[in-house]
Amino acid sequence: MRRRRSGGRAARQAERVANHIEQQPFLTRRLKPVEVLGNEGLEIIEHNADIMLEEIGVEIVDYPEAIELFRGAGADIDGTRVRFPAGMCRELVANSAPRTFTQNARNPDRSVVIGDPHTVFAPAYGSPFVSDVEGGRRYATIEDFRNFARLAYMTPSLHHGGGTLCEPVDLPVNKRHFDMVYSHIKYNDKPFMGSVTHPDRAMDTVDMCRILFGADYMEENTVLLSLANANSPLSWDFNMLGSAKVYAEANQAVLITPFILAGAMAPVTVAGAAAQTLAEALVGMAFTQIVRPGAPVIFGSFASSMSMQSGAPTFGTPEPALMLYTIAALARRLGVPFRSGGNLTASKTPDAQAAYESMATFVPTVMAGVNFVLHTAGWLEGGLTMGYEKFILDADQAGAGQALVAGVDMSETGQAMDAVRETGPGNHFLGSAHTLANFETAFWKSGQADNNSFEQWEEEGSQDSITRASQTWKRMLKEYEPPPLDEAKDEELCEWISLRKASFPDSNV
Amino acid sequence: MNEKQSELLDELYAAVVEGIGKSTVSLTVSGLEMNIAAEDLLGNALIPALGEVGDLFESGEYFVPEMLMSARAMQAAMDILRPLLAETGAKPIGKFVMGTVQGDIHDIGKNICNIMLEGAGFEVIDLGVNVSAATFIEAIQEHRPDALGMSAFLTTTMLRFAPNMKELREAGVLDGLVVYVGGAPVTQEFAEHCGADAYAPHANALVRDLKERLGVASR
Ligand code: B12
Numbered sequence: 001m002r003r004r005r006s007g008g009r010a011a012r013q014a015e016r017v018a019n020h021i022e023q024q025p026f027l028t029r030r031l032k033p034v035e036v037l038g039n040e041g042l043e044i045i046e047h048n049a050d051i052m053l054e055e056i057g058v059e060i061v062d063y064p065e066a067i068e069l070f071r072g073a074g075a076d077i078d079g080t081r082v083r084f085p086a087g088m089c090r091e092l093v094a095n096s097a098p099r100t101f102t103q104n105a106r107n108p109d110r111s112v113v114i115g116d117p118h119t120v121f122a123p124a125y126g127s128p129f130v131s132d133v134e135g136g137r138r139y140a141t142i143e144d145f146r147n148f149a150r151l152a153y154m155t156p157s158l159h160h161g162g163g164t165l166c167e168p169v170d171l172p173v174n175k176r177h178f179d180m181v182y183s184h185i186k187y188n189d190k191p192f193m194g195s196v197t198h199p200d201r202a203m204d205t206v207d208m209c210r211i212l213f214g215a216d217y218m219e220e221n222t223v224l225l226s227l228a229n230a231n232s233p234l235s236w237d238f239n240m241l242g243s244a245k246v247y248a249e250a251n252q253a254v255l256i257t258p259f260i261l262a263g264a265m266a267p268v269t270v271a272g273a274a275a276q277t278l279a280e281a282l283v284g285m286a287f288t289q290i291v292r293p294g295a296p297v298i299f300g301s302f303a304s305s306m307s308m309q310s311g312a313p314t315f316g317t318p319e320p321a322l323m324l325y326t327i328a329a330l331a332r333r334l335g336v337p338f339r340s341g342g343n344l345t346a347s348k349t350p351d352a353q354a355a356y357e358s359m360a361t362f363v364p365t366v367m368a369g370v371n372f373v374l375h376t377a378g379w380l381e382g383g384l385t386m387g388y389e390k391f392i393l394d395a396d397q398a399g400a401g402q403a404l405v406a407g408v409d410m411s412e413t414g415q416a417m418d419a420v421r422e423t424g425p426g427n428h429f430l431g432s433a434h435t436l437a438n439f440e441t442a443f444w445k446s447g448q449a450d451n452n453s454f455e456q457w458e459e460e461g462s463q464d465s466i467t468r469a470s471q472t473w474k475r476m477l478k479e480y481e482p483p484p485l486d487e488a489k490d491e492e493l494c495e496w497i498s499l500r501k502a503s504f505p506d507s508n509v
Numbered sequence: 510m511n512e513k514q515s516e517l518l519d520e521l522y523a524a525v526v527e528g529i530g531k532s533t534v535s536l537t538v539s540g541l542e543m544n545i546a547a548e549d550l551l552g553n554a555l556i557p558a559l560g561e562v563g564d565l566f567e568s569g570e571y572f573v574p575e576m577l578m579s580a581r582a583m584q585a586a587m588d589i590l591r592p593l594l595a596e597t598g599a600k601p602i603g604k605f606v607m608g609t610v611q612g613d614i615h616d617i618g619k620n621i622c623n624i625m626l627e628g629a630g631f632e633v634i635d636l637g638v639n640v641s642a643a644t645f646i647e648a649i650q651e652h653r654p655d656a657l658g659m660s661a662f663l664t665t666t667m668l669r670f671a672p673n674m675k676e677l678r679e680a681g682v683l684d685g686l687v688v689y690v691g692g693a694p695v696t697q698e699f700a701e702h703c704g705a706d707a708y709a710p711h712a713n714a715l716v717r718d719l720k721e722r723l724g725v726a727s728r
Contacts, residue, residue, distance in 0.1 A: 128663075128664040128693075128694040129694070139664070139699075167664045167665075169664045173665045173668055176665075197665060231614050237614065261617060264617045264620075265617070308572035308573055308574065309566075309569050309571075309572055309573070310573070310621070310711070311573055311617055311618065311620075311621040384693055384694065508665075508668035508669075508672075509611075509612070509668065509669055509672060
């Protein structure tokens, strides 16, 4: 046991709290994934997906070039409706999509391996609003974006920098992506996601990374991961597939995600929504493999239930959890990395509803064996708001996920026979050699939860978890120091950005 | 009104509340055959039925699919009654042109608004998603609606509202037209800032506001 002499209790506590988990570049699972359906059930779903693709097909909207690519690979074309012979998409994916791949970070110690048996946690994505307990809910700005990039850098339970941490509404639409990508590069050294709102912006993202990593390096190595959503039901459009093509051509990873509000965009049942998700994802993934065989691709699923009384998405409900388990198993059978889940909630503030809905999503996420978890931290209001306090509370729980995936330690230490021998009947374990050797890492410890006595808690100001989280993010931003970035590269990037920005007028359309 | 006639009105009322399209249509036809005036079918059965459906929906008892069935039943009856009402010069409840702006394909929120508007008796012309300013203008010129709705779900596409308003103004189609904007990232403040006439945070609020503005009798 180490002894700390100076600073007293507060400093000691601060250090232990700050070190409650170690930064691992990514997690390696020992925990076996939970499955909720046997092979027979999964085969029926796969068969149904095949039938959907053969009989109904998908619409490819505003993108004749993609239709021609599908035709060349053997699909039946009828105007913009593309039908696939049974097994065609599955074969394209199974033949060349990698089971795992490495997404390289500018700091090599932060590169992540995506695919079994690994798990990577990334912050929430896409919110137009941010909120914190004092400032309330407001449109996000680029300064909020930078703040979340800084917080993601400082948060050991997050392995990935994420993508659209929030939408910087204060910047012109056609130039936002420059500042977003640059912020990921500048304020964090973990891997991150690129722009997908237009193929040109995807190209800008690739070009910026070519400056940072070198063009030759990127031919061989993946440094970007970008999100392309299907327009369910059974439709893919130009922006998403076009951006996917830019990334796949450059050997960069694409996260193909049917994003489903069951009831509106898919059948209301688990098996129905799962089959449709599989069908849509197969088309998107097959597309990347037609564009460049071997380009890394992730099978994504975002499936939420819906309030039948208003149409609003609902989270933390049992049915999406069942969908998550089911689709994770389908991805394993296909042999590609899987993305889903997170800490999802419809709540507006990080209150009790937020906590239980998030947990009811996050536990299945971890137990199902998800490989890439977007929306791990910050998500509120069905993704409309990125919350500062929610970010801290979620990231804290992600640390618990880290301990959970490690599974049961069956080593000699894990079996702890010497501890039982030494202690014997009737005594306690607190002083045993085994306990002394292991107590510091034995139990995951929350950096946010309060487990003190009532009196202690009262003495410290009767703070609730939101208040404590608010203090944490403010302290973190105050203490933030940027990771070193090669000055010449930084200059080159900034210069390139300002030239590109000057080369066309600002526009909001 | 004789007993048979008032019995029919009761049945028609029930058919709409239950959302049974076929019976709604056949009862509407029988009603006309029994010499019930179109205005009476509308005012004494269909509209009160929609009022009931709206109440059931707002209280959370009716779900979206049930609202949709009732709205469809209502619209099927309206297809029969509309020409007759026009002949007698009765003022239709109102016409609404709706679309999701260019670059945006989110349509669930808009569709729910449409269901609620139709359920309240409005005629809705849905232009779908990815709708350009030119298409909005054409539709207004063609259909002469009382109100226009533009929906957007992305902070990138809600910025289309202001330029769209400018084009609508330049095309001279704003006279007597109430322009609504809405969608998840849109706020009251943003709606004012982009020059629209009105905003509603959800479908019920839209219907209520529209009825008030057009002076349509509320339930
Ligand atoms: C479902 C969904 C999708 C589906 C849409 C399917 C469809 N057919 O509509 C799909 C998967 C296709 C999709 C795609 C994308 N999406 Co999306 N999506 C959503 C989600 C989860 C729900 C939206 C929804 O339908 N809600 C249900 C309805 C009922 O919502 P509602 O707001 O309650 O509706 C009411 C009011 O808004 C109002 N209303 C609506 N319209 C109108 C119009 C008028 C005139 C009035 C008065 C009122 C009104 O009345 C409605 C009924 O009561 C939202 C998050 C969210 N929680 O809102 C993200 C969200 C809007 N999407 C987002 C994003 C980023 C995207 C993508 C860019 C993602 C990607 N990288 O692929 C693409 C863009 C596609 C495109 N070009 O438009 C972001 C937007 C953030 C931003 N920057 O602005 C959000 C917030 C999620 C997130 N955090 O990332 N998405």
